[in-house]
Amino acid sequence: MTEQKNPCCTGSNPGYAELDTYIDALKIDPRDPERKEMLIMTLHKAQSIFGYLPSEVQKYVANKFSIPHADVSGVISFYNYFHTTPKGKTNISICMGTACYVNGSDKILQDFEKALGIKSGGVTEDGRFSIESLRCVGACGLAPVVLINDHVYGKVKQGQAEKIIEQYLIEFGEEVEVQ
Amino acid sequence: MTTRIQNPEELLKKYEEYKDLVEVRADLDYSGDQMFILVCGGTGCVSSKSLNIVENFNKLIKEHGMEGKVHASITGCFGFCEKGPIVKVFPENVFYVQVTPDDAKEIFEQHIIGGEVVDRLLYVEPITQKSMHDSLEMPFYKQQMRIALRHCGLIDPEIIEEYIGVGGYQSLAKVITQMTPEEAIDIMKQSGLGGRGGAGFSTGRKWEFGRMYKSDRKYVICNADEGDPGAFMDRSIMEGDAHTVIEGMAIAAYCIGADQGYVYIRAEYPLAVKRLQIAIDEARELGLLGKNILGTDFSFDVDVRLGAGAFVCGEETALIQSIQGNRGEPTTKPPFPAEKGLWQQPTIVNNVETLANVPVIFEKGAEWFAQIGTEKSKGTKVFALAGKVNNVGLVEVPMGTTLRELIFEIGGGVRGGGKFKAAQSGGPSGGCIPEQFLDTPIDYQSLGQIGSMMGSGGMIVMSDSDCMVNIARFYLEFIVEESCGRCVPCRVGTKRMFEILTDITKGKGTPEMLAELQSLAETIQDTALCGLGQTAPNPVLSTLKYFMDEYEEHVYNKRCPSGVCTDLLTYEIIPEKCIGCTACARACPVSCIAGAPKQVHVIDQEKCIKCGNCLAKCRFGAVIRK
Numbered sequence: 191m192t193e194q195k196n197p198c199c200t201g202s203n204p205g206y207a208e209l210d211t212y213i214d215a216l217k218i219d220p221r222d223p224e225r226k227e228m229l230i231m232t233l234h235k236a237q238s239i240f241g242y243l244p245s246e247v248q249k250y251v252a253n254k255f256s257i258p259h260a261d262v263s264g265v266i267s268f269y270n271y272f273h274t275t276p277k278g279k280t281n282i283s284i285c286m287g288t289a290c291y292v293n294g295s296d297k298i299l300q301d302f303e304k305a306l307g308i309k310s311g312g313v314t315e316d317g318r319f320s321i322e323s324l325r326c327v328g329a330c331g332l333a334p335v336v337l338i339n340d341h342v343y344g345k346v347k348q349g350q351a352e353k354i355i356e357q358y359l360i361e362f363g364e365e366v367e368v369q
Numbered sequence: 370m371t372t373r374i375q376n377p378e379e380l381l382k383k384y385e386e387y388k389d390l391v392e393v394r395a396d397l398d399y400s401g402d403q404m405f406i407l408v409c410g411g412t413g414c415v416s417s418k419s420l421n422i423v424e425n426f427n428k429l430i431k432e433h434g435m436e437g438k439v440h441a442s443i444t445g446c447f448g449f450c451e452k453g454p455i456v457k458v459f460p461e462n463v464f465y466v467q468v469t470p471d472d473a474k475e476i477f478e479q480h481i482i483g484g485e486v487v488d489r490l491l492y493v494e495p496i497t498q499k500s501m502h503d504s505l506e507m508p509f510y511k512q513q514m515r516i517a518l519r520h521c522g523l524i525d526p527e528i529i530e531e532y533i534g535v536g537g538y539q540s541l542a543k544v545i546t547q548m549t550p551e552e553a554i555d556i557m558k559q560s561g562l563g564g565r566g567g568a569g570f571s572t573g574r575k576w577e578f579g580r581m582y583k584s585d586r587k588y589v590i591c592n593a594d595e596g597d598p599g600a601f602m603d604r605s606i607m608e609g610d611a612h613t614v615i616e617g618m619a620i621a622a623y624c625i626g627a628d629q630g631y632v633y634i635r636a637e638y639p640l641a642v643k644r645l646q647i648a649i650d651e652a653r654e655l656g657l658l659g660k661n662i663l664g665t666d667f668s669f670d671v672d673v674r675l676g677a678g679a680f681v682c683g684e685e686t687a688l689i690q691s692i693q694g695n696r697g698e699p700t701t702k703p704p705f706p707a708e709k710g711l712w713q714q715p716t717i718v719n720n721v722e723t724l725a726n727v728p729v730i731f732e733k734g735a736e737w738f739a740q741i742g743t744e745k746s747k748g749t750k751v752f753a754l755a756g757k758v759n760n761v762g763l764v765e766v767p768m769g770t771t772l773r774e775l776i777f778e779i780g781g782g783v784r785g786g787g788k789f790k791a792a793q794s795g796g797p798s799g800g801c802i803p804e805q806f807l808d809t810p811i812d813y814q815s816l817g818q819i820g821s822m823m824g825s826g827g828m829i830v831m832s833d834s835d836c837m838v839n840i841a842r843f844y845l846e847f848i849v850e851e852s853c854g855r856c857v858p859c860r861v862g863t864k865r866m867f868e869i870l871t872d873i874t875k876g877k878g879t880p881e882m883l884a885e886l887q888s889l890a891e892t893i894q895d896t897a898l899c900g901l902g903q904t905a906p907n908p909v910l911s912t913l914k915y916f917m918d919e920y921e922e923h924v925y926n927k928r929c930p931s932g933v934c935t936d937l938l939t940y941e942i943i944p945e946k947c948i949g950c951t952a953c954a955r956a957c958p959v960s961c962i963a964g965a966p967k968q969v970h971v972i973d974q975e976k977c978i979k980c981g982n983c984l985a986k987c988r989f990g991a992v993i994r995k
Contacts, residue, residue, distance in 0.1 A: 234677070289756050330753065
């Protein structure tokens with residue numbers, strides 16, 4: 191894993207204080223063989239604070255749990271929900287659940303990829319946008335579904351990508367930080 | 370300030386006290402002056418701004434000084450997601466569909482104040498064109514039987530008093546004060562309830578195993594890691610009736626002798642997590658969770674554990690690994706979790722829908738439950754009906770209902786007038802069921818016999834515009850991404866199957882590949898470590914069995930009959946029909962259509978990327994897809 195050099199997570203970031211409060215409340219006993227029980231919950235918390243989980247944060251958590259960094263990194267790499275690089279300020283997720291897929295979500299994904307000039311999983315160079323596909327948000331009645339940050343756009347048709355992005359930016363602007 | 374409920378008598382008193390809250394909604398002959406406006410608060414409707422609808426209603430109630438007489442709140446999923454957001458007005462029992470926040474004013478002024486139904490927002494039956502205001506008359510609801518979903522669309526899930534008002538926690542009180550664990554397990558066994566997660570194993574017997582192994586620490590886990598794409602049954606139950614799941618868990622805990630429970634839930638379901646946490650906090654506050662519940666010796670508490678986006682964690686041993694803070698890799702069974710589960714202690718893992726059935730069984734009796742369904746599969750099953758079907762939504766039907774009833778009567782048939790091709794049940798672990806089995810009764814056994822499985826309840830309808838080879842490839846792609854990599858058959862085998870399927874959809878398929886697919890599929894079925902791997906080949910095996918002609922078209926004739934696999938398509942312009950309007954040439958993203966205005970246009974097949982824009986743009990039927 192490459193070292194993340196991002197000002198968000200270095201040194202005196204106030205996020206660490208918030209993370210500390212959370213971890214301290216767990217009262218982790220370094221000798222307790224079951225102490226990893228709250229590891230995944232803690233990583234959720236950390237990701238919600240920092241937006242992603244760079245290796246600095248991973249080491250910090252590992253230290254608090256008295257477990258090797260490799261353990262933490264292994265858990266993070268296993269679960270799709272955790273990511274080690276930041277997403278774009280405006281993250282666009284296209285649902286690839288079966289209901290959306292049979293209603294043409296693959297074509298919708300291509301539309302967005304073309305509109306932003308990046309592939310699924312990528313971030314634009316200026317860090318403003320990222321695209322990813324996700325598995326079923328469960329709003330199958332609205333298939334195909336696109337999520338921009340937390341906002342749901344349902345029954346999306348081919349050729350609407352630019353319009354939806356524009357509409358989102360007009361309505362909500364660029365949100366400061368995305369998880 | 371709420372105080373703990375000390376004993377069953379106090380709980381009964383609370384029930385009497387809160388009963389009126391919900392009576393308006395359950396009693397059709399209600400004659401009081403209270404009115405309730407219930408708005409669907411499920412994820413689907415919330416995405417369509419249903420929370421703003423409630424907000425607007427509450428503003429209107431205040432403006433008109435009608436607090437205390439008219440009440441507006443959210444409720445669990447009504448199920449008719451296709452027509453969401455849904456608003457229901459009691460006591461008249463009027464069902465409004467596709468309501469927008471702006472419509473609140475009209476409903477309030479015309480209906481609530483004026484007493485006149487807003488016809489414009491009623492459901493219109495597509496065949497008779499008749500508008501209906503009573504949901505029970507709609508074909509979508511007529512054949513349904515809501516047991517697991519009994520409170521969805523009836524109570525506000527964030528208010529425990531409403532759950533108590535419909536008789537909530539009475540079953541728990543009955544079990545822990547009047548029955549021994551053995552007696553309660555017997556009732557579960559008699560009811561015939563099978564695990565709703567997919568396999569259908571007897572819940573009563575599972576609990577019996579959990580009880581049999583002795584230990585001073587035991588666990589009850591609710592598996593809410595609903596990972597099947599296109600399935601949202603469990604999510605809706607947790608969003609709409611989290612207390613029933615908690616009550617079911619507490620009864621299970623009493624039966625096996627556990628004092629701690631966990632709900633392992635997908636992080637992708639923020640609303641369900643929130644409602645579940647609210648319910649747990651409320652139950653603790655009233656002493657329905659915690660130490661000495663209802664003044665008995667029984668203590669039990671529940672905590673939430675979030676998943677992190679790994680499909681395999683729906684498998685019970687992988688789920689347990691995940692709760693322990695590890696990578697969610699499955700372990701070999703035996704030992705089963707009932708013997709050695711979480712932290713090597715006896716643990717039972719039950720699915721959300723299974724647990725939602727438990728309180729009803731103790732309320733109405735095992736005999737009542739056992740008479741619903743078929744000989745071997747008892748009760749009802751919730752399905753998330755989606756895909757190319759008119760009425761997308763959540764439906765609950767008695768076991769034994771046929772697929773035809775489910776898809777054509779409740780579901781309203783195939784969307785857009787297409788022809789039914791297949792129904793896919795059980796998500797990536799299930800199979801594709803062709804037209805000839807539409808009259809098969811849905812239960813664990815018959816779905817297994819035709820090469821699919823009940824699964825957790827996803828039911829995706831596919832039409833003649835869906836390519837079955839591509840669908841098989843789609844599921845395999847999912848499995849390849851989600852395989853945990855622990856055992857070779859799943860890690861390597863599914864990847865190889867995916868590559869073969871990709872080749873076939875790209876026109877590189879050979880006849881040998883079909884045999885290789887079959888043999889790989891069977892090997893993986895026999896040798897994979899866990900349920901995910903063993904069932905992963907099902908989408909391929911079932912499509913090979915029922916849609917071999919489509920595979921053969923791809924392999925021998927390099928054609929995709931459904932027109933889905935782009936590499937196998939060609940677009941051509943029929944010279945006789947082309948008037949040279951240039952619309953296609955202007956729509957072509959790679960400028961591969963040549964021709965001057967008013968001249969016949971020609972597609973350069975070398976450059977064509979088969980996007981289909983020209984076909985969509987041509988108004989003269991001159992562009993054809995082969």
